[in-house]
Every structure is written in C-alpha cells, then in structure tokens.
Amino acid sequence: MPRFISPLVLALIGLILFGDGAYIHAKAWLAQVLLERAFDRSAATGEVVKPWSWADTWPVARIEVKRIGAGAIVLEGTSGQALAFGPGHIHQTVDAGERGIAVYAAHRDTHFRFLRNVAIGDVIDVTRRDGKHFRYRADSSTVVRFDESGIDPATQDVELVLTTCWPFDAVTPGPERYVLHATLIEAGE
Amino acid sequence: MDTYDTADSDAHPILGRLIKIGLFLLAQGIAVLLVSLVALLVSFGTSWSATAVQASLLQPGDAKSGSLLLKEDGATTEAIRLGTDIDITVSGPTLRARVTQVFRNPTKDWVEATYVYPLPSGGAVDTLKMVVGDRVIVGDIKERQQARVIYEQARRAGQKAALTEQERPNIFTNSVANIGPGETVLVQIEYQEPVHQSGSEYSLRLPLVVGPRYNPAPIVQSVDFRKDGSGWGATNSEPVPDRDRISPPVLDAARNAPVNPTSITVRLKAGFALGEVRSHHHNVKVESPDNATRIVSLAEGAVPADRDFELTWKPAAEKAPSVGLFRERVGDADYLLAFVTPPSAEQATQRPLPREVVFVIDNSGSMGGTSIVQAKASLTYALSRLQPNDRFNVIRFDDTMDLLFPASVPADATHVGEATSFVSALQARGGTEMVPAMRAALTDKLGDTSMVRQVVFLTDGAIGNEQQLFETITAMRGRSRVFMVGIGSAPNTYLMTRAAELGRGAFTRIGSVEQVEERMRGLFAKLENPAVTGLSAKFSEAKADVTPAIIPDVYRDEPLVLAARLDKLAGSLEIKGRVGDRPWSVTLPLQNAAEGKGLSKLWAKRKIGDAEVTRTMREMTPEDSDKAILALALDHQIVTRLTSLVAVDKTPSRPEGEPLKLSELPLNLPAGWDFEKVFGERPHLTPTQLRERHADARNQPTARRPTPATPDAIRLPKTATSAELKMIGGFILIVLALILFVFNRRQPLLTDAA
Numbered sequence: 001m002p003r004f005i006s007p008l009v010l011a012l013i014g015l016i017l018f019g020d021g022a023y024i025h026a027k028a029w030l031a032q033v034l035l036e037r038a039f040d041r042s043a044a045t046g047e048v049v050k051p052w053s054w055a056d057t058w059p060v061a062r063i064e065v066k067r068i069g070a071g072a073i074v075l076e077g078t079s080g081q082a083l084a085f086g087p088g089h090i091h092q093t094v095d096a097g098e099r100g101i102a103v104y105a106a107h108r109d110t111h112f113r114f115l116r117n118v119a120i121g122d123v124i125d126v127t128r129r130d131g132k133h134f135r136y137r138a139d140s141s142t143v144v145r146f147d148e149s150g151i152d153p154a155t156q157d158v159e160l161v162l163t164t165c166w167p168f169d170a171v172t173p174g175p176e177r178y179v180l181h182a183t184l185i186e187a188g189e
Numbered sequence: 190m191d192t193y194d195t196a197d198s199d200a201h202p203i204l205g206r207l208i209k210i211g212l213f214l215l216a217q218g219i220a221v222l223l224v225s226l227v228a229l230l231v232s233f234g235t236s237w238s239a240t241a242v243q244a245s246l247l248q249p250g251d252a253k254s255g256s257l258l259l260k261e262d263g264a265t266t267e268a269i270r271l272g273t274d275i276d277i278t279v280s281g282p283t284l285r286a287r288v289t290q291v292f293r294n295p296t297k298d299w300v301e302a303t304y305v306y307p308l309p310s311g312g313a314v315d316t317l318k319m320v321v322g323d324r325v326i327v328g329d330i331k332e333r334q335q336a337r338v339i340y341e342q343a344r345r346a347g348q349k350a351a352l353t354e355q356e357r358p359n360i361f362t363n364s365v366a367n368i369g370p371g372e373t374v375l376v377q378i379e380y381q382e383p384v385h386q387s388g389s390e391y392s393l394r395l396p397l398v399v400g401p402r403y404n405p406a407p408i409v410q411s412v413d414f415r416k417d418g419s420g421w422g423a424t425n426s427e428p429v430p431d432r433d434r435i436s437p438p439v440l441d442a443a444r445n446a447p448v449n450p451t452s453i454t455v456r457l458k459a460g461f462a463l464g465e466v467r468s469h470h471h472n473v474k475v476e477s478p479d480n481a482t483r484i485v486s487l488a489e490g491a492v493p494a495d496r497d498f499e500l501t502w503k504p505a506a507e508k509a510p511s512v513g514l515f516r517e518r519v520g521d522a523d524y525l526l527a528f529v530t531p532p533s534a535e536q537a538t539q540r541p542l543p544r545e546v547v548f549v550i551d552n553s554g555s556m557g558g559t560s561i562v563q564a565k566a567s568l569t570y571a572l573s574r575l576q577p578n579d580r581f582n583v584i585r586f587d588d589t590m591d592l593l594f595p596a597s598v599p600a601d602a603t604h605v606g607e608a609t610s611f612v613s614a615l616q617a618r619g620g621t622e623m624v625p626a627m628r629a630a631l632t633d634k635l636g637d638t639s640m641v642r643q644v645v646f647l648t649d650g651a652i653g654n655e656q657q658l659f660e661t662i663t664a665m666r667g668r669s670r671v672f673m674v675g676i677g678s679a680p681n682t683y684l685m686t687r688a689a690e691l692g693r694g695a696f697t698r699i700g701s702v703e704q705v706e707e708r709m710r711g712l713f714a715k716l717e718n719p720a721v722t723g724l725s726a727k728f729s730e731a732k733a734d735v736t737p738a739i740i741p742d743v744y745r746d747e748p749l750v751l752a753a754r755l756d757k758l759a760g761s762l763e764i765k766g767r768v769g770d771r772p773w774s775v776t777l778p779l780q781n782a783a784e785g786k787g788l789s790k791l792w793a794k795r796k797i798g799d800a801e802v803t804r805t806m807r808e809m810t811p812e813d814s815d816k817a818i819l820a821l822a823l824d825h826q827i828v829t830r831l832t833s834l835v836a837v838d839k840t841p842s843r844p845e846g847e848p849l850k851l852s853e854l855p856l857n858l859p860a861g862w863d864f865e866k867v868f869g870e871r872p873h874l875t876p877t878q879l880r881e882r883h884a885d886a887r888n889q890p891t892a893r894r895p896t897p898a899t900p901d902a903i904r905l906p907k908t909a910t911s912a913e914l915k916m917i918g919g920f921i922l923i924v925l926a927l928i929l930f931v932f933n934r935r936q937p938l939l940t941d942a943a
Contacts (some may be wrong), residue, residue, distance in 0.1 A: 004933060011926035018919025024912035077904040090903060103903060107910045146905045165909040171917060175907040 024084070027111040031085035035059050035073035043131045057082040060089050061096050062127040063104065063162070070114035074104050087111050087162075093151075095136040096126045097187060101151055101159040108178075112164035115180060124160065124182050136160045136182035146177050158184035225583075231810040271304060273451040273494060277397060280786055281460035282384055282515050282526055284393055286312070289377045294368040299849045301344060303364045306494075307396035310359035310683035311603070312380035313787075313794035313827045317834035319351040319365070320375035321842075328353070328836035330826045332819065336833035340364065347843035351376045353834040356431060357655065358798075359683035360399055367843045378834070381787035381794075382495045386528060386713070388746035389508060391459065392501040394698070397451055397494040400679045403555060403621035404653035429651075450491035453498055457483040462505040470678065470700055480505070496678035499700055511748075514777050515785030516758060523731075523755040524788040528747040529764055529775060531721040544641045544716070545580045545597050547669075548572075550615065551648035551676075553587040557617035559702065560677035564647045566705045568612050571645060574713050580640065583608050586626035587619030596634040615892035621652050624661050631665040638668070643716055644692070647674040650681030658684065662691045670694040672712060687798075690754045691805065695744045705913060715744035719769040726751055730760030731779070736795040752792040759780070793825035801830075 031051070038051040039059040050058045057075040064071035078088035087106030094100035106112035118124070124136045136159075143166050144150055151161055159181065166178040272291040277284055288308075292607055294300050307541060308314065318330030328351065331339065343350035346367035351374075352364045361378075368374050385392045457466065462480045472488035485500060504510070513528035551569055552561060568583070575581055580597040581604075584590065593611050598604045630644045650673075652658070662671060671692025673685040676699055689696040697712040724740040733753045743749045749764065758779050765774040797818050803816040815831060822832040843849065 004930065007926040007929040007933065010922050010929065014919045014922025014924075014926060016919070017915045017922060021912040021915030021917075021919060024910050024915075083906065083908065084910075085453070088906065090906070092903060103905075105906050105908050109913050126741050144905075146907070149903050149905050151903045163905050163908065165907070170909070171914045173907060177905045177908070179905075183394075183743055 013135065025110060027084055027085075027108070028178070032073060032111070035075070035086055035147075039073050039129070042129045043127065045129050051085075057085070059086075060129050061104075063087070064125045064127075065114065065122055066125065067122055068114060068117045070073075070117070072111045078105050083107060096128055096160060097132060097158060097184070099155075099158055101155050101161060103151060103161045103163060105163045108164040108166070108168050113121065113168075115162060115164050115178065116168045118162075118180060123185075124162070126160065133188050134158075134184055135186035135188075137152055137185045138180055138182045140181045142179050142181070143176055144179055145175050147175075149177065149179065151179070160184070208417045226697055234269050249376065254795050270493070271302075271449050273306075273397075274447060275451065275453045276456075277393065277395070277454070278456045278458070279384060279393065280458050281783070282528060283785055283787055283791065284382050284384055285379060285787060286382065286395070287377060287379045289375055290363060291373060291375055292365050292368055293373045294370060296850075297370045299459070299843045299847050300368045301366045301849055301851045301925050302366065302368060303362060303851070305356070305360060305399055307359050307360050307399045307679075308361055308380060309382050309394060309396060310357075310686060310704070311788040311791075311794065312382040313825070314353065314355070314361065314378055314380040314834070315790055315826045315828070316377070316379035317351060317836055318375075318377040318854075319349065319836040319838065320377065321349050321838055324838070326351075326836045326838050328834040330823060330828070330832050330834055331353050332823075333831050333833045336835040338916045339835050339837060340366065343837040344369075344482050344849070347841040347845065347847075349374065349842050351836045351840040353378055353828055355830055355833070357683055358801075358830075359396065359681065367849060369842060381790045383526070383750065383791055386530075386748045386750075388530075390501050390503055392499065393455070394500075394682070395453065395498040396679060396682065397497060398449075398679050400555060400649060400651045400677070400681065402651050402653040402681075403553060424777055424904060449494040450674070451494045453485075454486050455483075455485040455500055457485060457500075457502060458501060458818045459483075459504070461510065464503040464505040466500070466502040469501065469704065470496050471498055473500075482539070483672075497680075497700065499698075512775070512777065513748075514762075514779070514782040515788060516779070516782040517785050517788035518758075520790040522789075523758045524792050525733075525751075525753045525755055525758075525762075525779070525782060526785055526788045526791060527751045527753075527762060527777060528748045529751075529777075530746070531743055531766065531768060531773060531775075533768075535716060542641045543576070543580075544637070544643055545635060545637065546571075546575065547582045547584065547597065547642075547644045549586065549630045549644065549646045549648075550612065551587070551621065551623070551626075551646075552585050552615045552617050553619060553621040553651075554618050555651040556676065558876075560649055561615065561617040563699050563702050563705055564674075564676045565612055565615060566702060567615070567647055567676070567699060567709050570706060571713070572605050572608050572612070572710045574709075577601060579736050580635065581605075582627055583611060584629055585611075585615055586622060587617075588622045589619065590626050590629065592629060592784045614733055623648065623652050627658060627661050627671075628665060631662070631667065631669050631671075633667050633669060642667075642669045643694070644669050644671045645674060645712070645716070646671060646688070647676055649677040649679075650675060650684035652681070652684070655681075655684045656805070659687060662688055663806050666692055672697070672716065674699060674709075674712065687802070690741060691802065693742055695747060709746055711746065714746065718745040720744050721749075721766045721773065724764065724766035725747060726753075726781075727763045727765070728753070728755070728760060729763065731755040731757050734796075736792060736799050738799055752795050753787065754789075754792055755779075790825055790827060793821045793827055797827070797829055 034051040039062055042049040042059055043145045048058050056079070057077050059073045060076045061074040062071060063074060072087050074089050075082045075085060075088045076089050077091050083106060084087045087104045089095075090103040090105060093103040096102040108115070118138055120138050121139065122138045124138060126136065128134070128136045142150070149163075160183075162180045162182070163177050165174065166176040167174075168178070205244040222484070272293070274289045274291070275286060276289075277286045290304065290306075292302050292304075315330075319326045319328070326349075333354065336354075340350050340352040347367055349368070354362045354364075356362055363376055365374055366546075367391040383392070453471075457463070459481055464482060466475055466483050466485065468485065470491060473485050474488050474907070478484065483502070499689045507912055511530040513526075515526045517524045548568055548571060550564055552564075556564060572581075577600060579600040581600050582597040583593040585593075593608055594604070627646070630646065633642060639849070669692070671688060673689045673692075673696045675682060675685045675696065678700060680698065682696075682698070685696045685698070695712070695715050698706050699708045720742040721744075722742045724743065726735055726740060733755050735751060735753045737751075741750065743766075751764075761776050761778045763774060763776045765772070767773060800809065800814040800817045800821075803809040804811055809817075818829055819831050821827070822829040828834055
C-alpha cells in the first residue's frame with residue numbers, strides 16, 4: 001500500500017509538529033500550576049522557594065487583572081527558559097512596589113495572551129513574594145522596537161510595565177513589542 | 190493495511206474509513222499529547238524527591254548571563270575619573286596604609302560615584318577622610334544600616350558625603366555623593382595590617398583590582414533549621430545574595446586603555462638590617478636612607494590598577510629572627526603581638542609518612558591567559574615531586590568536573606605520566622563551580638589512616654559564594670588538610686586564607702610563571718614535613734584574651750602569629766606544641782616586648798575573623814557572632830560586614846533642583862585575564878548612559894521624557910514562542926495528509942470501476 005505511506009508520514013510529521021506546539025502550551029500551563037504552589041509557600045514564609053529543585057529562577061510576584069479574570073506568576077529573569085514557564089521580571093529593573101520601574105515580559109501566545117484584553121484604566125494587582133500587595137492602574141500603551149523601549153529605569157514614580165511581542169496574532173517573531181504602562185495607585189500589606 | 194481492502198463492502202465505505210482514520214488520528218494526537226506531558230513530568234520528575242545535588246545541570250550559558258554583562262562598560266569621555274595614591278609605612282611587624290582616591294568629575298552634571306576596590310583581607314580599615322576644597326571631613330564608624338541612612342539623607346539634601354562599606358573582608362565600596370561639575374573630591378581611607386612572614390622572607394601584598402567573580406546561579410537549596418530544634422526551617426537558595434554589589438562594570442583591556450591610575454609608595458622600616466628588597470610584579474625605584482630603611486616607589490609613576498603589588502624583603506643576616514614580640518597600650522589594656530617561628534624537624538630522624546594527595550585544578554574561564562599556564566606548570570611540578578609510595582588523584586573543574594581516577598592511585602610512572610598529559614591538555618573555559626570540586630576532593634574514599642591525606646587546590650578564587658565553600662570544608666574536612674594555591678595576578682586571598690585556615694592547611698600564592706618553582710618548592714616543604722601541632726599559649730601572670738582562640742597547626746617556615754589583649758604587661762608567655770613527635774616549648778618574657786603601632790586594631794580584626802569562623806563552624810549562633818563582631822567593630826572603630834564609615838559635609842553644595850547622576854566606576858580586568866573567556870563574546874560597544882538618580886522629585890516631568898534617540902538601557906526580551914507556528918504547520922500537514930489519503934482512496938475506486 002505505498003500510496004498510503006506518504007499521507008501517513010505526512011500525518012505523523014504533522015502530529016509531531018502539532019504535539020511540539022501543544023507541548024509548549026502544556027509546559028507553560030503546568031509550570032504555572034507548580035509556580036502557583038511555590039509562590040504560595042514563598043508568600044507564606046517570605047523565603048525564596050523554587051518551583052522545582054534545579055530551576056534557575058524562582059517566583060517573585062503574582063500579577064492579576066481581576067476584570068478579565070487573568071493572572072500569572074512572574075519569575076525572576078527573562079532567559080528563554082524562564083519565559084517558557086511564566087512571565088519574567090527583567091532583572092535590571094526594580095521590584096514591583098519600589099521607586100522606579102518594574103518590567104515584566106512574557107510570551108504573547110501563552111502567559112500574556114490576556115494583555116490584548118487589558119484596557120487603559122484597568123486595575124492590575126501585584127502580590128510580591130514577601131506578601132505585600134500593590135495596585136497599579138494601566139495608563140498608556142505603546143508599540144516600540146525591542147531595543148528602543150523608551151522605558152526610563154530612573155523614574156521617580158512607582159511604575160510597572162507589562163510587555164509582550166507585537167502584533168498579538170502574528171505567528172513569526174518580530175522586533176516590535178507591545179508595552180503596557182501602569183502607575184501605582186495603592187500599596188498595602 | 191488489510192482492513193482498507195476488505196472494508197469495501199460497507200454501505201458508506203469512504204465515510205466509514207474517514208471516521209476510522211479520524212479516530213485513529215485523534216487517538217494518536219492524544220497519545221502524542223500524553224507522551225509530551227509524560228516527558229514534561231519526567232523532566233520535572235526529580236523535583237519530587239529533590240535532595241540530590243544537581244551541579245551538572247548548570248549550563249555554561251547561565252553563568253554568562255551574570256549582571257556584569259548587562260551593565261554596559263563606561264568607556265566614554267563623560268565618565269567620572271579616578272586616581273589612586275597608596276602610601277604604606279611598614280614599622281616592624283605591622284604596616285599602615287593610606288589609600289587616597291581622587292574622584293574628578295569632568296561632566297556638567299552633579300554625580301554620585303561608587304567604586305569597588307580590594308584591600309588585603311587582614312587589613313583593619315579604621316579611618317575615612319573626605320577632602321573637599323580645603324576642608325577635611327573625618328568619618329565616623331556606624332552600624333551599616335545607620336551609616337547608609339545618614340549617607341542617603343545627605344545625598345538627598347545635596348550635601349557631599351562619603352561612605353565606606355565592606356562587601357567581603359577583602360572587597361570594599363566607596364560611594365561619594367554630590368560631586369559638582371568640574372569638581373574634585375578626595376576620599377582617604379587608612380588601614381592597619383600585620384606584615385606576612387614566611388621563612389626568612391617578609392612580605393606585603395597590595396591587591397589593586399577585584400577580579401570578576403563567578404556567581405553561581407541559585408541551583409542548590411540549602412536549609413537553615415531553626416535553632417530551637419523544632420524541625421522547622423527555611424530554604425535558602427541564593428548563593429550570592431549581594432551579587433550586584435560585587436559586580437562592577439569591567440573594561441575589556443583589548444578595547445579600552447586601562448583606567449584607574451595608581452601610584453604606590455612604601456616606607457619600609459623593617460627594624461633590622463635589610464638584605465634583598467624586591468617587587469615581584471611592578472618595576473620599582475628603591476632608595477636606602479639607612480641600612481634598616483627603604484623607600485620604594487613605582488619606577489614609571491602611576492600604573493593601571495590591574496594586578497596585585499607584592500613586595501618582599503629579607504634581613505641582611507643569614508637567618509631571620511625567629512621570635513618577635515610587640516606591645517601597645519590603648520585605654521586600660523595592653524595589646525601584644527607575637528611572632529614565633531618553630532624549629533623545623535630534622536629530616537634524618539623523620540621518615541615522612543606516605544601521603545595521599547588530591548590535586549584540584551581550576552580550569553574555568555577566569556583562569557584563562559597566563560593563570561592557567563601558571564596553574565598547569567605548578568601542577569606538573571607537583572606531580573613530578575610525588576614519591577612512589579604516595580597515592581594521588583587529579584580533579585579538574587569549571588562548571589563541570591572530572592576526576593582523573595575513580596579513587597586515588599599509586600604514584601608510579603604510568604599514573605603520573607597519565608596525569609601529566611591530562612593536565613597539559615586542560616583549557617580554561619566555563620564557569621567556576623568550586624563547591625562540588627571541593628566536595629569531591631574531601632571525599633575520603635580510601636580511608637587509609639596510615640597515610641596523610643592532603644588536598645592541594647589550585648585556583649584564583651574568583652567566586653562570589655565564598656561562604657558556601659567554607660561551609661563545605663567545615664562539614665567535610667574529616668582528616669584531610671586543604672592547601673590552597675592562589676594563582677594569577679589578582680587572586681581572592683580572603684577565600685584562600687580562610688579556606689586554608691578551615692582546612693588546617695596553608696596558603697601559597699603564585700603571581701607569575703617565574704614564581705612557580707620557588708613557591709611550589711616552599712609548598713612541598715610544607716607538605717612533606719610534619720607540622721607543628723597541638724599548639725597552646727599560656728600567660729604566666731596576665732589575664733589574656735588570645736586570638737586565634739584555637740591555635741592552628743604551623744607548617745614549615747611559617748611563623749605562629751598570636752595577638753592578645755592583656756590586663757597587665759607582666760610575666761611571660763609560654764608556647765607549647767609538638768614538632769613531629771617531639772615536644773617543643775618556648776617562653777617569652779613580656780618585658781622585652783618592643784613598642785608597636787595599631788596592635789589593638791589587629792587584635793580586634795583577628796577576633797572578628799575568629800567570630801566569623803565560629804559562625805561558619807556553627808559553634809556560635811549567627812546572632813551571637815554578629816553581636817560580638819558589632820561590639821568589637823564599634824569599640825575599635827573598624828569597618829566590618831556590619832559597620833561602615835560615613836563622612837558628611839554639613840554645608841549643602843548641590844543647589845536644590847539640580848539632578849544627581851550615579852556613576853559606577855569601571856574596573857580593569859586583572860592582568861593576564863582574557864575578557865572573552867570570562868564574559869563570553871564582547872558586548873557591542875554603545876555609549877554608556879550613566880544611571881541617573883534624581884535626588885529631587887521636581888525633575889519628574891523630565892524623567893518621563895521619551896528617549897528614542899539613544900539606545901535604551903532596557904532591552905525587551907523576545908516574547909513569542911513558536912508554538913502557534915508549529916501547531917498551524919502541524920494542522921496543515923494533517924489536513925494535507927487527509928486530502929492525499931482521500932485522493933488516493935478515490936483513485937483505486939475509479940480504476941476498479943474502470
């Protein structure tokens with residue numbers, strides 16, 4: 001039945017490719033489950049808790065946008081590996097709630113897929129690893145090139161930037177980034 | 190495949206098959222998903238039983254993404270300039286150094302400068318002076334946090350301020366706030382240090398640059414259990430909590446002219462007629478006003494701060510004095526410093542015990558250039574010195590590790606030959622994961638107590654997680670003794686001395702290829718001759734607080750150095766011990782002690798070192814040792830981990846509203862290091878933006894300005910996965926396969942019909 005072989009091979013390759021893509025999503029989803037647990041422990045003890053023993057990163061904060069019911073656990077650092085598991089905190093920037101600007105980046109098709117639904121004026125809640133809560137309001141959004149972010153790390157306000165690749169629906173990587181800017185409106189325990 | 194042929198009798202053959210194939214594909218899709226999930230779980234799997242150390246999982250790429258790379262180098266004309274002048278006066282057993290740093294601001298902005306610099310680890314920093322114009326402001330010792338607060342307040346208020354903080358016992362940071370446009374501010378620190386003696390040679394060593402440290406990624410979790418024994422503890426996974434503080438920007442020597450010119454003058458008053466005086470790594474001019482005094486200065490004026498300055502001197506007499514006793518009265522207490530060189534055991538009467546020697550060689554990237562050449566030459570020399578009845582092994586490490594032999598082997602010609610070719614093939618690259626290598630070296634596989642077990646560790650010590658290494662040695666040393674060999678132009682001597690102290694061995698320093706043979710011969714004299722053991726010190730009349738509290742074993746040619754605080758200077762000091770298997774003692778009458786300088790500070794510095802050691806050995810709780818250190822530091826005005834010096838000029842100088850810029854001064858790479866080996870590829874050179882710190886909130890509107898013209902400090906990472914692309918591609922292929930399949934099915938039907 002040689003004429004069935006080529007479609008079968010094609011189907012197999014298709015499935016593997018599809019499975020590989022699905023694996024990225026599965027990893028992103030499963031990692032967040034583990035991270036959620038690590039973060040809860042971290043918030044309870046105030047210590048750095050790693051989601052798995054050899055992780056080269058650890059949860060630093062939880063971000064939530066309650067209006068659209070979205071959220072994610074943010075990891076320290078933005079290496080490719082960290083970003084596969086969750087949004088990353090760009091590590092030259094300050095921690096959320098500190099004077100300056102905290103920048104979180106994540107993949108547009110996994111953890112920051114919800115970013116397209118965040119409107120200006122939305123409230124973004126950030127819970128830090130040490131259990132402190134900060135409330136930000138989204139006040140502007142721009143599209144920039146990755147090397148010209150216009151983000152001033154020396155700002156005097158307490159600010160937050162969530163960033164992901166732009167355009168949202170593109171399937172190939174590009175140089176443009178979507179930058180959602182927010183400013184602190186409330187800090188509490 | 191037979192099913193396809195026999196199914197022709199179905200009512201809707203094509204539909205039936207399509208359903209079948211659909212189901213098959215669905216099942217396969219689920220299977221692939223399951224497999225991928227299982228694969229994921231397996232890769233997460235070990236975490237459920239995660240106690241094993243996974244050192245091998247660290248990838249070299251992780252090491253390179255340290256904070257050093259992210260900070261751009263400051264190679265612009267806009268940077269703050271620094272010049273350093275070092276003036277050292279040696280008076281007998283101690284030396285006092287005055288380090289003057291000149292911060293010149295050629296820019297048009299108000300600037301805050303921070304400079305990370307090394308000092309000898311035995312140095313007690315006790316004075317900070319800031320010179321602004323013709324005014325001198327003297328710094329006060331304060332608790333670290335408090336000093337920081339005072340400094341920050343002054344910075345915000347526009348006052349000139351200087352702050353000296355200790356990052357490691359041999360790394361300090363000076364911060365100077367509010368240097369006006371075109372202004373020059375002088376910051377002067379002074380420290381006291383004992384002179385080092387080995388055999389008949391005296392030496393001082395002045396580190397001039399902090400070699401970039403390898404800061405391991407947090408991989409291994411350590412657990413701190415609460416002291417109350419309740420079984421609850423907290424995990425602690427950051428091996429280098431202060432990695433940002435000890436990682437200043439570093440200039441690539443191949444692309445930038447060296448910075449930080451340094452001039453050095455040493456006034457040497459040895460207290461005895463001097464023989465040879467030699468500088469090992471710098472050209473010097475030596476003047477001799479009289480036979481016991483020398484004035485040494487750099488021959489070519491200022492040099493770039495990129496290697497350690499080492500000066501050695503010998504007495505004119507054949508043999509150096511074997512005893513030195515010095516005193517100083519401060520407040521109501523007398524301080525005593527004693528140097529005693531025990532006699533060396535007679536070789537003839539002592540057959541050296543057979544030894545098991547484990548050589549560990551660091552072939553990480555920081556060892557690139559001349560360091561690895563020195564290390565290889567040293568090790569090759571060491572291998573040639575082994576006796577046939579010795580056993581040995583060789584371990585090499587970077588961020589990976591190899592044991593040459595599974596366990597130590599006899600040092601016969603075959604094994605030594607194999608080891609020599611193994612060593613000569615080594616290349617320097619990768620990170621520096623020192624802890625696993627030390628652990629492997631200390632693992633006593635033979636357990637043969639008739640042999641002396643020695644670990645010879647060759648490294649530059651360029652790591653930031655010193656404490657983890659100390660804890661490993663303390664926990665695993667057993668009967669092994671650890672001998673540290675410091676390699677390169679700027680080794681981390683704090684790590685070396687403390688590791689050798691905890692490992693009850695000795696520390697040997699090799700600064701150039703020429704020194705290899707001489708220094709290794711010295712080391713082998715220590716390895717092959719019995720140490721002076723079981724040492725104790727007793728004062729006949731005075732009540733004394735002696736440091737070190739537990740006197741370490743003394744190796745051949747090393748003097749025993751004791752510092753003590755006495756209630757009265759009376760009676761004598763008796764030192765007892767065993768040389769080989771024979772008892773030995775010496776009695777020193779205290780009346781004969783000569784006047785010394787700064788001995789109280791040296792005593793306090795040693796006591797602080799003792800407290801840090803007991804903390805590492807877990808003989809004292811961290812709280813207790815911190816309390817002891819703080820009390821000593823405040824009492825004796827010394828900068829420590831917990832105390833800083835801060836000086837504030839009360840008159841504000843920066844007008845309100847003027848912004849303040851922060852400038853982190855870049856360091857040279859130590860001489861002989863290879864930039865690319867340490868940092869990977871050279872970063873693209875972009876004009877550096879000084880990190881701004883606005884002291885005044887009024888600058889807010891300007892702070893928010895968009896800056897598209899200049900490249901930003903923050904680059905946004907790549908944030909798109911290939912998941913969708915793959916899924917779409919996969920989907921298209923599946924559909925294509927289906928179409929093909931249907932098409933192929935049609936074909937035979939048509940031909941059958943025909």
